[in-house]
Amino acid sequence: MTRLTLLIRRTPCERTGPAWAATRLIMPALTLGLVSLFALPALAHAQTIQGRVLDQENEQPVGGAIVTLLEPDGDERVRALADSVGRFLITPPESGEYYMVAERFGYFETRSPLIALGTEGTAALDLMLVPEPIGLEGLEVSVEERAEQELEQLGLTPRQLGNRWIGRERIEAIAVKLDMGAVLERTAQANIRIIRPENLTLGSDPLGLCVSLQQARTAGGMGTCALIVLDGVPISGVGAMDIDPNAIESIAILEPIEASTFYGTAGGSGAVLVWTRRGG
Known part of the structure; x- marks a missing residue:
């Protein structure tokens, strides 16, 4: 703490009386306040x-x-x-x-x-x-089982997600799958809007696929793009366009509040977790 000392000099013509005594008390206090104000250090950000x-x-x-x-x-x-x-x-x-x-x-x-x-x-x-062995030695774990295990690590289960969990059976029931967006569109995800390069809007990724969750849309109705995580690794909208829809085994859709809990600000617009056979 910096210690400030005020020196008051008396002069031969110094006045006396109650009014002058009051002024003598006020001025040092005012001076101290001004000095303290300018002596405050600037706020510094952490490393x-x-x-x-x-x-x-x-x-x-x-x-x-x-x-x-x-x-x-x-x-x-x-x-x-x-x-x-x-x-x-x-x-x-x-x-x-x-x-x-x-x-x-x-x-x-x-x-x-x-x-x-x-x-x-x-x-x-x-x-x-440090790598952690998963499952029993010699026992093959399916992609869907691995996806469920990863969800458990996030504190979630397919049952909790409800229709926001898209398993292998639902995906295989789709006859024609043009891209990952088509899988989401054809599994009755009413709260999701798929924005492709041909129908870009403000907030979408101009270079790839954007998955916009209703809960993450702005007051004007514009969509913001959810985080896409492919086999545990975040990817861009460009990377999402390259996902082989026929290789997708499971998808989990996290609402913004869930995704922010696990992925920080990157999950502020929600997240779409995708597991593929390639990632198994």
Whole structure:
């Protein structure tokens, strides 16, 4: 804390009396207030954490990992989704001490030591994930079973999702599947609008497929694009156009409030999780 000292000099012509005494009391207080105002330090932002999530065994990037910033007491502050090459960016609300946690289906959760973040600048951090064996050795796990296991890791089940869970039987019942959007359109998803390059609107991805959930639409009715996660890895609208609809085994549709819980701001417009035979 900065200590301020005011020096009052008496002069030969200094006045006396009650009025002047009151002025002498007011002026130092006013001066102190002005000095304190200008002495306040400028607000500084905490260091931005820029890092990668890597496989500890081969040091390869792990895409689609969920990275969470925790207070020392375990309270969650910020959550982010690592991109397809394992990169993530987190801006803490303020400087201080935090833990970083990374989790991804097929890996054990990892937690960093307590790290101290200063103000301004960027802090680099790599998080290493250790592979976790899934299922019993020698037992083949189907894509749909794997999808259900991943949902469980998010705290959800197909039953909870209701018609927002599209399993293999419903997908195979569709005779003609032009793209992933057609699968969503033909499984009676009334709250979903598919925006393709030929019918672009404000908020859609001008280079690919956009899945717009009703809950994420603006007051003007315009759609914003949901996050698309293919076999655990987030992809762009361009990548969504390239998904082979005949290889899709399961789809889970998360509303914005659910997707934000798991994927942070990236899930603010909802999320569409897609599992394919290729990803199995």
